[in-house]
Amino acid sequence: MIHILKTLLSHWRRHPMQLVALLVGLTIATALWSGVQALNAQARDSYNKAAQLLGGDRVESLTLVNGALFSDKAFAELRRAGWIVSPVLEGQVRVNGKSLRVIGIDPLSLPRAAALATPATGTEISEDGKGFQSFLTRPWQSLIALSTMEQFGLGTDAPAITETGITLPALTAAENVTPGILVMDVGAAQSVLEAVGKLSRLLIDPDAKTSTTPLEDATSIPLQRTSESEVSGDLNRLTDSFHLNLTAFGMLAFLVGLFIVYSAITLAFEQRLPMLRTLRACGVSALTLTIALLLELLTLALIGGITGVALGYLIAVALMPDVATSLGGLYGAQVSGSLALSPSWWSAGLGMSMIGALAASSYSLAKAYWMPPLATAQRFAWREAQERRLNWQSGIALALLGLAIILYLFGNGLVVGFAILAALLVAGALALPPLLSLILRVGESHAGGPVSQWFWADSRMQLSGLSVALMAMLLALAANIGVGTMVDGFRKTFNDWLDQRLVAEIYLDSLDETRFDAVMSWLDLREDVTVLLPKNRVDVRIEGWPVRVLGFVDHESYRDYWPMKAANPDLWDAVLSDEAILVSEQLAQRLTLRLDDTISIGEWQPRIVGIYPDYGNPKGQISANIDTVAHYFPDAGPGGIGVRTDDDNIESLMEALRTQFNFTGSEMIDQASLKAFSKGIFEKTFAVTAALNVLTMLVAGIAMFMSLLTLSEMRLPQLAPLWAGGLTRRKLAMLELGKTIALALFTAMLAVPLGLLVAWCLIAVVNVQAFGWRLPFHVFPYQWIWLVALAILTAFVASLMPTLRLRTIAPMRLLRVFANER
Amino acid sequence: MLIVEDLHKTYSTPQGPLPVLRGANLTLGDGETLAMMGDSGSGKSTLLHLVAGLDAADAGTIRLGETDIAALDDAARALLRRNRIGVVFQQFNLIASLTVQANLAFQAKLAGRYDESWQSELTERLGLSDVGARYPEQLSGGQQQRVAIGRALAARPELLLTDEPTGNLDVETGEAVMQLTLDLVARTGCTLLMVTHSASIAGMLARQVRLDRGRLV
Structure with missing residues (x-):
């Protein structure tokens, strides 16, 4: 076996570029896949840690229906009634310009499943530890990562x-x-959050005996049971789409990388056919030969996998801060910006490299196993083989297109959305060679001179060798156009929407009731304030989804500027009454709500008179008249104040507010800064997408370079007769360059409609399922021009080296084509 | 008229310089046919390649009419091949992406001397009328070689160079192809220089010379 392996490996010594192509393909495919997996794993690990902090999904909570704080006498009442509950107070504080979530707990009564209650977790508050006493008693101690x-x-x-x-x-x-x-003691949290005697929820220990006293009899406060999995599940549900997007990109890059691997393996196999037949003729069985090829492949996959996983780690490290910022900004998810990885991630990366290599080589391996030793005598009929291949590719492409249509018509859900996307992309890739063949055939039929005729005909012949690289380029370009159209469309829509939605010149937030009233009274007396737009708010759950109810005053600022997706003609007047509300698009999408539908929020059953876009908000939102909200939710808190003033007075008014009320940066913000802040969060998200886009394009470029380089040697028999017929090497090199650029140009032109189809799928299917909003479809032709130019540039750079090689090739090399021992 | 004078060519090899032609001389009159024979490695193909302008000589002159081929640069040699010389190789070397018809017309169109009636006559006399729409790999070896000869003669070259044109064919087919070539050469009036191992094929041509250790004897 060693001897056979040595013989097989000798091929790579003679063709080092093929070996480089194979390893580069495996490395890139593994790197992008494992890099994305590392980002997802890190984020999910953070979510899980957060969920486990108070006991995980098995723990149930007792809360008020509107999520407001309640008196801690409920804790005492329930304990007296035999309920094993533990008090929790949650809230936010701002430190050094950033928001920090405070969780106040009672370690003595915490459910045993909680990470903070288990000494084995190494926490500082275990009963044996010294820190326990200082955690519980003044001046307290708090725990932080x-x-x-x-x-x-x-x-x-x-x-x-x-x-x-x-x-x-x-x-x-x-x-x-x-x-x-x-994390701190509940008493400390009450002090820090200025909520003395208040709790946000009571945890029920799932491992303790349950009380026989019904909840209604045990406490006078109207608490309700909610599952902790519902609460922690929110984050998973909300961030799922973000991670699925990342995974889809990782998978696309992995596939594009595998194109390089497939290309290199197939070429190496074709070139080694005589060697394989000689080995068979010397008595090596088909099985032994296949096992030897498999061993060789797995060794190379291991090397490519190790370098790929290492590169993937570096990619993840580079992208992690942006991902963490996006998750924090979009979903409020706290994810560590630094990367810590488990051995399972490393082994999964290596496994993917092996699986990818096996998938890419399965055809060649099967061919090696079934290959008859005397097949050399058969003439190679490339044309028939190509026609057959183009026919079955067209057939599968059509079938996949049909599948995408069926899924669109009858399917539902985010996974179906991605399945449509995958079917469209693969169908597009498979349809590329038949379409290019058609274009080249038309070109050939219109060709004038013999060189022009050869140019088209030979391009068609070259399709077999280049189609894999061209497919990779098509996928990368289509993904770029699709994602680019979605991102730029979102940016445009979001910016327009922000301009319309943010009408007040100054926004005040994070005010408690006392401060809210004081600020309102003070602003009311000022002449430089033209309008005051106060809000109140309360958080509720509707069919399990977290929903924020906002109360707003009736004013022209809303009537004139608030953009609606759908609305009844009398919506503003209707909202003045108790019976009508406006709902956000994502809430309408999630709960399948339409205009004039009625929904139940506790005892309140309002009618929907308007549906408005609320881009970037993962939670559902209901907007109603401020008095209506106060009526149905007596515990509703202040929801901020919008202050309208002349542009010239913004600075002086903000300065006066700072002086009077000691407002900090996070509590008061002007319109321009708020817009910049909102746009900034999205730009971070787009930065991750853009980086993955560029990497995918780079992979496609490498695929093309590797294909051209390996094919250049095989092209000599096609080129030598033309050289002998009177075409110079320079002219031949230019023709070869022209052919590659022409193929790249046609591929890029075909990528535009496919990319738009991808964009449509992302906007109309994936986005709606993932985020609950549907963007208007904008097209950006400058993007296409840029990407077509980039494709041509990629093809030019990729073919530069083979072209230069051909231009300066020694006549002896070409003459060898005519020699007997070719 | 083709005149080769004191032609030298040495190849560098890993084992050191390998002299292949050491002062070869040859004269061939217009319309004359000559077979060049010799052992393997005697320099037959090298001489043919140098005359075709496919490679550059180290020393000596090659004159085709008034043109000194050895003194031409790469582009000028390509132009010469395109307009005045036809080359046929043992491996046929057809353009795989073009049909038989397009292969036959390729050189003549490239030289700007495409003649419809001559093309039809060639196609018919070469027995290729029924396979014009086929591609090279769909033809037999004999058919492929006939296409290669037709392609070379379609432009009515002054000089036809053939390197073992029947080497890949069986004796019977080889002789039939050879006879056809000679008929067409006579019809066009071009000069023929052929490299061959076969004494019987060589015997069909007007003159025979032998190349031995880089010199014509």
């Missing part, structure tokens, strides 16, 4: 102070605390 401390610029030596001037309990780094969270 080390990465969060670094992120917030905090240390254990100096006390941390919030933007409202409250000193936080001394910080202690803890491994099992999720990034972005500060």
Whole structure:
């Protein structure tokens, strides 16, 4: 076996570029796939840690129906009635310009399943630990992830102070605390959050005996049971689409990388056919030969896999901060910006490399096994083979297109959306060679001179060798156009929407009731304030989804500018009454709501009179009259104030507010800064997409370069007769370059309609399923021109080296074509 | 008239310089046919390649009419091949992407001397009328070689160079193809220089010379 392997490996010594192509393909495919998996794994690990902090999905909570705070006497009442519950108070504080989530707990009564309650997790508050006492008693101690401390610029030596001037309990780094969270005793949290005597929920220990006293009899406060999985599931549900998008991109890049692997393996196999037949003739069985080829392949896959996983790690490290910012900005998910990876990730990456290599080589391996030793005598009828291949490719492409249409008509859900996308992309890739063949055939029939005729005919002949690289380029271009159209469409729509939606010149937020009233009274007296737009708000759940109910005042600022997706003619007047509301597009999509539908929110059953876009908000939203919200939700808190003033007065008014009320940066923001902040979050998300786009394009470029380089040697028999017939090497080189550029140009032109189809699928199917909003379809022709130019440039750069080689090739090399021993 | 004088060619090999032609001389009159024979490695093909302008000589002159081929640069040699010389190889070397008809017309069109009636006559006399729409790989070896000869003669070259044109064919087919070639050469009036191993094929031509260790004897 060793001897056979040595013989097989000798091929790579003579064709080092093929070996490089194979390893580069495996490395890139594995790198992009495992890089994306690393990003997803890191984010999901953070979500899981957050969920496990208080006991995981098995734990149930008792909360008020509107999610508002309630008196902690409920805790005492329930404990007296035999309920094993544990108090929790949650809220936000701002430190050094960033938001930090505070969780107040009682470690003594915490469910046993909670990460913070288990000594084995290494927490600092285990009963044996010294820190336990200081955690529970004044001046308290709080637990925080080390990465969060670094992120917030905090240390254990100096006390941390919030933007409202409250000193936080001394910080202690803890491994099992999720990034972005500060854990402290519930008493400390009541003090820090200025919610003395208040709780946000009570946890029910799933491992403790349940009380026989019904909940209604145990406490006078109208609490309801909600499953913790519902709460933690929100984050998973909301971020699923983000991770699915990343996975789809990773898979696309993996496939494009495999195109290179397939191309290199097939070429190596074709070139080694005489060697394989000689080995068979020397007595090596088909099985032994196939096993030897398999061993050789797996060894190379292992090498490519190791370098790929290492490169994937570097890609993930580079993208992680942007991903963390996107997840934080879009979903409020706290994800560590630094990367920690498990051995399972490494082995999964290597496994993918092996599986990819096996998939790409299965055809060649099967051919090696069934190959008759005396097949050399058969003439190679490339034309018939190509026609057959083009026919079955067209057939499969049509079948996949049909599948995409059926899925669109009858399917539902995000996975179906991605299945449509995959079917369209693969159908497009398979349809490319038949379509190119058709274009080249038309070109040939219109060709004037003999060189022009050869140009078209030979391009068609070259299709077999280049089609894999061209398919890779088509996929990369179509994905770029599709995603680019969606992103630019979103950017345009989002910017227009922000311009219409943000009518107030100054926004005030994070106000408690006392401050809210004081600010309102003060602003009411000022002459430089033209209009005050106060809001109230409350968080509720409708059919399991988190929904924010916002109350707004009736004003022309809304009537004139608030953009609606669908609305009744009398919507503003209707909203003034108790019976009508406006709902966000994503809530309407999730709950399948239409205009004039009625929904139940507790006892309130309003009618929907308008559906408005609410881009970028993962949660559902209901907007109603401020008095209606106050009526149905007595616990509704202040929801911020929009202040309208003349442009000239913005600066002076903000300065006056800062002086009067000591407003911090996060509590008060002007319209321009708010727009810039909102756009900034999306740009971070787009930065990740753009990086993956560029990487996929790069992979396609490498695929083309490798194909051209390996094919250039095989092209000599086609070129030598023309040279002998009187065409110079220079002219031949230019013709070869022209052919590659022409094929790239046609591929890019075909990528435009496919890319638009991909964009339509992303906008009309995937986005609607993932985020709940549908964007208007905008096209950006400058993008196409740019990408067509990029494709031509890629083809030019990729064919530069083979072209230069041909231009300066020694006549002896060409003459060898005519020699007997060819 | 083709005149080769004191032609030298040495190839560099990993084992050192390998002299192939060492002062070869040859004269061939217009319309004359000559067979060049010799052992393997004697330099027959090299001489043919140098005369065709496919490679450059180290020293010596090759004159075709008034043109000194050895003094031409790469582009000028390509132009010469295109307009005045036809070449036929043992491996046929047809253009795989073009049909038989397009292969036959290729050289003549390239030289700007495409003649419809001559093309038809060639196609018919070569027995290729029924296979014009086929592609090279769909033809037998004999048919392929006839296409290669037709392609070379379609432009009515001054000089036809053939390198073992029947080497890949059986004796019977080879002789039939050869006879056809000679008929067409006579019809066009071009000069023929042929490299061959076969004494019987060589015997069909007007003159025979032998190349031995780089010199014509």
